[in-house]
Amino acid sequence: MNNTKYTYAVARIRANETGLLTDTDYDMLINASDKESVIRILNDKGWNINAKHIYKSLEDELSKVWDLISESVPDITLLNSLITENDFFNLKAALKANFSNLPIDNYYIKPCTFDTTALTYAVTHNEFKDIPEHIRYTAKKAYNSYAENSSGQDSEIIIDRACLETCVSFSEKSGSELLKKIMIIKCVQANIKTAKRCLLRGKSVDFTKEALAVCPGIDNDELIETVNDDEKLIQFISKTPFSYMKNAVTESFTEFENFCYDYSVNLTKASKWDIDGPDPVVSYWIIKSNEIRNARVILSAKANDLTVENLRKRVRGINV
Numbered sequence: 001m002n003n004t005k006y007t008y009a010v011a012r013i014r015a016n017e018t019g020l021l022t023d024t025d026y027d028m029l030i031n032a033s034d035k036e037s038v039i040r041i042l043n044d045k046g047w048n049i050n051a052k053h054i055y056k057s058l059e060d061e062l063s064k065v066w067d068l069i070s071e072s073v074p075d076i077t078l079l080n081s082l083i084t085e086n087d088f089f090n091l092k093a094a095l096k097a098n099f100s101n102l103p104i105d106n107y108y109i110k111p112c113t114f115d116t117t118a119l120t121y122a123v124t125h126n127e128f129k130d131i132p133e134h135i136r137y138t139a140k141k142a143y144n145s146y147a148e149n150s151s152g153q154d155s156e157i158i159i160d161r162a163c164l165e166t167c168v169s170f171s172e173k174s175g176s177e178l179l180k181k182i183m184i185i186k187c188v189q190a191n192i193k194t195a196k197r198c199l200l201r202g203k204s205v206d207f208t209k210e211a212l213a214v215c216p217g218i219d220n221d222e223l224i225e226t227v228n229d230d231e232k233l234i235q236f237i238s239k240t241p242f243s244y245m246k247n248a249v250t251e252s253f254t255e256f257e258n259f260c261y262d263y264s265v266n267l268t269k270a271s272k273w274d275i276d277g278p279d280p281v282v283s284y285w286i287i288k289s290n291e292i293r294n295a296r297v298i299l300s301a302k303a304n305d306l307t308v309e310n311l312r313k314r315v316r317g318i319n320v
Contacts, residue, residue, distance in 0.1 A: 009072035010275050013284045016068065019046050021291050029295075030311055035302040042295060054299055058292050059110055065288045066111040069281055077113075079278065081170035081183055082285050084134070086112040088163035091139055094123040095146050095155055134170075138162035157211045164190055164213035178271055178279040182264045182286070187215040188242050189260040193253055195220075195227040217241040261316065265290075290316055 021029075025045065032038045039049045049057045066083065070076040086109050093107035094116075104123065108116045114132050119139075122128045128140045142155040149155075164187045171183040191212045198208040205224060212220045217240050226232035230250040237246045248259035268286055271279035294315050301311045 005074040006276055006278050006281065009069070009074075009278070010280045012068065012072045013280055017284065020287060021045065021294075026294070026315060029298050030308055030315060032298075032302065035299055038295075038299055038302055047295075049295075055296070058296055062289065062292050063111045065285065069285060073278065073281060078174045079176070079179070079282065079285075080113050081167045081174060081179060082282065083111050083113060084167050084170055085163055086110065087114065087132075087135055088138070088159050088166070090116055090119060091123075091135060091142065092152075092156060092159050094119050095142060096152055098123045099146055099150075099152070134166050135162075160190070160194075161211060161213045164215070168213075168215065174278065174282075176278040176282050178267055179282045181267055182282075184216055185242075185260055185264050187213050188218055188245070189257065191215055191218060191220065191223060192227070192249055193256070195223050196253075199228050258316075265316075 025041070028041050029038055032041060036051065039051055039054075042049050047057075047061055049061075069079065073079060090108045090112055093109075094104050096102075097104040097107050104120045105116070108119075113134075118131050122131050122139060123143065126143060128136050128143075131139060138159060142158045145158060146152055146155040167183045168180075168187050171180045174180065194211050195208055198211060203211075208224050209220060212223070214220075222236055226236040233249055234246045237243060237249050244263065245256075245259070248256050251259070265286070268279075268283035271283040274280055297314050298311065300306075301314070
C-alpha cells in the first residue's frame with residue numbers, strides 16, 4: 001500500500017486536533033457543578049449534546065468522527081478493526097433481544113461496518129447468508145447455541161472470542177503498526193482476564209480453551225497452566241513479547257485494564273510525527289473515542305452526585 005495516500009487524511013486530522021479536550025477542559029468538566037454545566041462546556045467546544053438525548057448525542061459525536069475519517073482516508077475498510085467490536089456487540093444485542101421478544105433495533109450502537117437492517121433480518125429469520133463474511137459464521141454458531149441452551153452465556157463466549165480474533169486479523173491488513181499493536185494488546189488483556197475468570201468460576205480446561213482467542217505471541221495452553229499462580233504467571237508473561245505487563249498481570253482486573261489502556265495510549269505519541277501513514281488517523285480515533293467515553297462518565301457522575309475526587313479517578317485524559 002502506498003502510504004503517501006494518507007497525507008490528505010493526516011492533514012485533515014491535524015486540523016481537527018485543535019478541538020481536542022485539554023487538561024484545562026477536563027478540569028472544568030470534572031469540577032462542573034451539575035450535568036447542565038458539563039453539557040454547556042462540551043457544546044462550547046463544538047460538540048452537539050442534546051440534554052434530552054444525551055447518550056444518543058454522544059453516539060452521534062463518535063459517528064461524526066468516523067465519518068470524518070471515512071471521507072479522508074483512501075480505503076476505510078483497512079481501518080475497520082477500529083469499529084468491528086461494535087459489529088459483534090450488535091450481534092450480541094440482536095440475539096438477546098430476539099430471544100427475549102424485544103425490539104432488536106433499540107439496542108444497536110454505531111458506528112459499525114455494515115447496515116444493521118441486514119443483521120435484524122438475519123437473526124429474526126435465522127438466515128445469515130446476507131450479512132458480511134467476517135461475522136456470518138459466528139452469528140450462525142451463536143444463534144444455534146442460544147437456541148439450544150436457552151441461555152446467552154455460551155453464545156457470548158463464541159462472540160467475544162470471534163470479535164478479538166477478527167479485530168486482530170483486520171488490523172494486520174491495515175498497514176498501521178500502531179493499530180496492530182493495540183489490537184494485540186487488547187487480545188492479550190482479554191485472554192488473561194478470561195482465563196482468570198474461568199479459574200475463579202471453576203470452569204474446565206476445555207471450556208477455558210474454547211473461551212480464549214488465538215493471539216499472536218501468547219501460548220494459551222501455557223497461560224491456562226500458569227494463571228492460578230501469580231509467580232508462574234509473571235514468569236510466563238516475562239518470556240513473551242508482552243513482558244512489560246509482568247508487574248500488572250497480578251493486579252485487579254480494573255488496574256490491569258488501566259495499565260494496558262495507558263500503555264496503548266503511550267504508543268500513540270510516536271504517531272504524531274508520521275505524515276504519510278495511517279497511524280495518526282488511528283491515534284485520533286483512539287483519543288476521540290476516549291473523550292466521548294470520558295464525557296459519558298462525567299455526565300453520569302454528575303447525575304448521580306459522585307464526588308469530584310472519585311470522578312477524577314475514573315477520567316482518563318489522553319490528549320497527547
